[in-house]
Amino acid sequence: MxxxxxxxxxxxVRRRGKVLVGPVDLTLGQTGxxxxxxxxxxxxxxxxxxxxxxxxxxxxxxxxACPVAEAQxxxxxxxxxxxxxxxxxxxxIAYPLLLTKTPRAxxxxxxxxxxxxxxxxxxxxxxxxxxSGGERQxxxxxxxxxxxxxxxxxxxxxxxxxxxxxxxxEEILLGVAARGTRIIMSTHNMGQAQxxxxxxxxxLGGRIHEYSPAQDFFAEPQTEQARAFLxxxxxx
Amino acid sequence: MKNYxxxxxxxxxxxxxxxxxxxxxxxxxxxHNSGLSEILLPAIKEDLGLEVQLLVVGTGQALRLGAAGxxxxxxxxxxxxxxxxxxxxxxxHRREIMYNDFVFIGPVADTAGIKDAQTAxxxxxxxAATEAIFVSRGxxxxxxxxxxxxxxxxxxxxxxxxxxYRAVGAGxxxxxxxxAGMDAYIIADRASWLNFHNKGGLSxxxxxxxVLFNQYAYIPVSPEKHTHVNKDAAQKLExxxxxxxxxQLIDAYEINGEALFVFNAKE
Amino acid sequence: MTDIWSGLTQAFWLLATLDADLxxxxxxxxxxTLSALAVASLIAFPLAALISVRRFRLRRFTISVLxxxxxxxxxxxGLVVYVLLSRSGPFGVLGLLFTPTAxxxxxxxIVVPLIASIAHQSLxxxxxxxxxxxxxxxxxxxxxIQTLLWDGRRALLTAALAGFGRAIGxxxxxxxxxxxxxxxxxxxxxxxALETGKGDFALALGLGFVLIAMALFVNLMIHWLxxxxxxxxx
Ligand SMILES: Nc1ncnc2c1ncn2[C@@H]1O[C@H](COP(=O)(O)OP(=O)(O)O)[C@@H](O)[C@H]1O
Ligand SMILES: [Mg+2]
Numbered sequence: 001m002x003x004x005x006x007x008x009x010x011x012x013v014r015r016r017g018k019v020l021v022g023p024v025d026l027t028l029g030q031t032g033x034x035x036x037x038x039x040x041x042x043x044x045x046x047x048x049x050x051x052x053x054x055x056x057x058x059x060x061x062x063x064x065a066c067p068v069a070e071a072q073x074x075x076x077x078x079x080x081x082x083x084x085x086x087x088x089x090x091x092x093i094a095y096p097l098l099l100t101k102t103p104r105a106x107x108x109x110x111x112x113x114x115x116x117x118x119x120x121x122x123x124x125x126x127x128x129x130x131x132s133g134g135e136r137q138x139x140x141x142x143x144x145x146x147x148x149x150x151x152x153x154x155x156x157x158x159x160x161x162x163x164x165x166x167x168x169x170e171e172i173l174l175g176v177a178a179r180g181t182r183i184i185m186s187t188h189n190m191g192q193a194q195x196x197x198x199x200x201x202x203x204l205g206g207r208i209h210e211y212s213p214a215q216d217f218f219a220e221p222q223t224e225q226a227r228a229f230l231x232x233x234x235x236x
Numbered sequence: 237m238k239n240y241x242x243x244x245x246x247x248x249x250x251x252x253x254x255x256x257x258x259x260x261x262x263x264x265x266x267x268h269n270s271g272l273s274e275i276l277l278p279a280i281k282e283d284l285g286l287e288v289q290l291l292v293v294g295t296g297q298a299l300r301l302g303a304a305g306x307x308x309x310x311x312x313x314x315x316x317x318x319x320x321x322x323x324x325x326x327x328x329h330r331r332e333i334m335y336n337d338f339v340f341i342g343p344v345a346d347t348a349g350i351k352d353a354q355t356a357x358x359x360x361x362x363x364a365a366t367e368a369i370f371v372s373r374g375x376x377x378x379x380x381x382x383x384x385x386x387x388x389x390x391x392x393x394x395x396x397x398x399x400x401y402r403a404v405g406a407g408x409x410x411x412x413x414x415x416a417g418m419d420a421y422i423i424a425d426r427a428s429w430l431n432f433h434n435k436g437g438l439s440x441x442x443x444x445x446x447v448l449f450n451q452y453a454y455i456p457v458s459p460e461k462h463t464h465v466n467k468d469a470a471q472k473l474e475x476x477x478x479x480x481x482x483x484q485l486i487d488a489y490e491i492n493g494e495a496l497f498v499f500n501a502k503e
Numbered sequence: 504m505t506d507i508w509s510g511l512t513q514a515f516w517l518l519a520t521l522d523a524d525l526x527x528x529x530x531x532x533x534x535x536t537l538s539a540l541a542v543a544s545l546i547a548f549p550l551a552a553l554i555s556v557r558r559f560r561l562r563r564f565t566i567s568v569l570x571x572x573x574x575x576x577x578x579x580x581g582l583v584v585y586v587l588l589s590r591s592g593p594f595g596v597l598g599l600l601f602t603p604t605a606x607x608x609x610x611x612x613i614v615v616p617l618i619a620s621i622a623h624q625s626l627x628x629x630x631x632x633x634x635x636x637x638x639x640x641x642x643x644x645x646x647x648i649q650t651l652l653w654d655g656r657r658a659l660l661t662a663a664l665a666g667f668g669r670a671i672g673x674x675x676x677x678x679x680x681x682x683x684x685x686x687x688x689x690x691x692x693x694x695x696a697l698e699t700g701k702g703d704f705a706l707a708l709g710l711g712f713v714l715i716a717m718a719l720f721v722n723l724m725i726h727w728l729x730x731x732x733x734x735x736x737x
Binding site for chain 1: 638639640646
Binding site: 269290291409413416432 | 589590591592595598600601682683684685686687697699700701702703704705
């Protein structure tokens with residue numbers, strides 16, 4: 001059963017009386033790579049978590065075409081600051097498989113394979129907390145991909161990485177997308193958004209300000225704020 | 237989890253399982269401190285194959301243990317309390333076994349001058365008159381009860397005493413430790429005193445008044461009230477305690493060349 | 504000072520000659536406390552993990568109760584267990600009073616709040632680290648608890664050691680429920696109390712030093728064991 005379309009109607013996240021995100025009206029289709037962009041504090045992280053159904057909603061509706069638990073199981077989320085389990089790299093990557101009762105030996109073998117694919121082949125036995133920022137992102141990516149998710153959420157995966165690490169991650173993502181994984185990610189890097197994205201969600205003040213194909217958005221933004229944002233001006 | 241607990245319970249039982257038969261006997265601290273039990277218990281084990289587990293407590297608690305059915309018999313020395321215990325149907329009968337005596341301990345200097353007193357009452361009156369520091373067990377034990385009855389026999393009211401009278405609420409050993417620390421007067425059973433290692437500046441100042449004799453009695457816990465008690469073992473132990481063998485061991489027991497107990501069980 | 508010196512000498516001779524009574528008492532101390540520790544950990548660890556991951560209504564209340572129970576005077580625990588296990592108490596038929604099992608029960612009650620409370624403090628921290636990831640992976644409560652217990656095992660070991668320290672040195676409760684019966688329920692602490700009562704400070708101190716040495720030994724052993732577990736190095 002397909003998860004798509006995702007349909008949100010007036011979905012709102014409110015904390016301490018303040019609206020963080022919403023109301024969001026959105027329909028996401030089966031294909032493409034969606035880039036969520038917008039200034040700091042615009043609500044990108046909150047929006048991604050909302051779509052992944054791990055952010056409590058205070059109003060409106062948000063429905064995947066299948067039950068939430070199942071949707072979550074077929075999706076994966078890479079957080080802006082990746083969570084390092086207090087285990088070595090291999091067991092971090094194997095963790096999602098162990099949750100689904102994969103035999104330990106098989107899980108570890110597959111984890112080592114994935115570690116190699118993201119360039120952590122030499123570090124499999126290292127405690128995860130000794131990894132650098134870029135390595136942590138790769139670990140989180142491998143841990144997300146090992147379950148072969150149909151939807152992959154990433155929250156600014158290259159925010160604190162240098163050009164080389166960014167490039168490595170982008171290559172992995174392009175490969176994943178080519179094999180049909182639906183990617184929904186936030187980024188501050190407009191070059192990256194253009195390289196990877198097929199569509200753009202521009203978030204401002206917790207609302208979806210513009211939602212359009214990437215080509216159109218970068219060629220001809222519809223709103224003054226989006227134009228300002230792309231120019232690098234401060235937008236409120 | 238449950239299995240684990242069962243295992244613990246089983247292994248716990250195994251600890252004492254070496255002996256064929258065992259019973260629990262509540263005795264007073266003063267009896268245990270005398271060291272006599274270390275002579276009697278091995279002999280009992282040898283003669284009867286019976287492992288007597290001693291619960292060393294105050295008289296008050298020994299009586300409670302008996303009343304609750306947590307022991308099979310008690311060996312105590314507080315006649316009034318024993319009779320009340322029997323009257324409540326907690327025990328089958330009272331069997332007198334032996335007696336020892338209480339002694340007055342105090343600072344070597346004997347500030348209250350009780351050394352030359354003729355009677356216990358006179359000695360206590362002098363302590364009260366000079367308000368010399370006096371340590372009382374204050375724990376409702378047999379020794380404490382005895383002390384209180386001695387005070388009232390001497391015409392003194394404990395409640396009126398000033399702070400020279402220190403009720404410590406502790407066992408014999410702890411009370412003796414306290415007395416040694418304060419150079420105070422105290423009433424102790426002779427056995428506890430002789431076996432006490434921390435005498436400090438204390439010495440035995442007065443003894444021998446017949447009112448100071450301390451009768452030990454053995455009371456089996458009523459099997460009617462508590463069906464689980466080991467009444468056969470309790471009976472066997474009683475028979476042994478009044479036997480010639482017990483008489484010989486009890487009368488021969490000495491510390492520093494002094495006899496402590498006088499066997500007086502009647503056949 | 505002379506007492507301490509002769510206590511040390513006594514301790515040395517007791518150990519050097521492997522005094523039979525001392526060995527028996529020491530082993531019983533260990534057996535009772537380690538059993539209590541095992542049972543207490545089985546209760547306290549999952550409890551700590553549960554109150555870390557769940558936001559149930561009585562959570563705050565449970566934590567306060569645990570913290571309050573940590574300060575529970577052991578004698579009170581002993582007294583309550585005593586009354587419960589007495590032949591005239593509700594569990595009298597089990598005949599457990601004055602057995603090592605009774606001592607284990609009392610020690611479990613004494614150390615569960617301590618272990619749970621210390622364990623909870625570190626598991627709560629771990630949970631705030633792990634929260635987002637485990638939620639996003641749609642883990643079950645059980646999986647969350649298992650993950651916390653496994654990844655927090657070093658902290659749990661520390662909690663258990665704190666429990667061991669409290670249990671092995673405890674005297675008030677086990678004196679009451681165990682009865683300090685020679686060859687049945689006498690352990691190091693009750694033996695120390697007994698010898699102190701007899702005014703034999705040297706022997707009491709000697710036993711005390713043995714107790715300290717044993718506590719040290721167990722601590723070192725456990726730390727050494729956990730360090731040799733190479734994979735568990737975090
Ligand atoms: N739990 C919360 N309580 C209150 N405010 C929050 C909470 N989480 C996030 N915010 C606020 O919500 C806004 C949006 O946050 P976020 O989604 O992280 O923005 P972005 O990822 O676009 O930088 C920010 O102003 C942030 O401070
Ligand atoms: Mg963010």
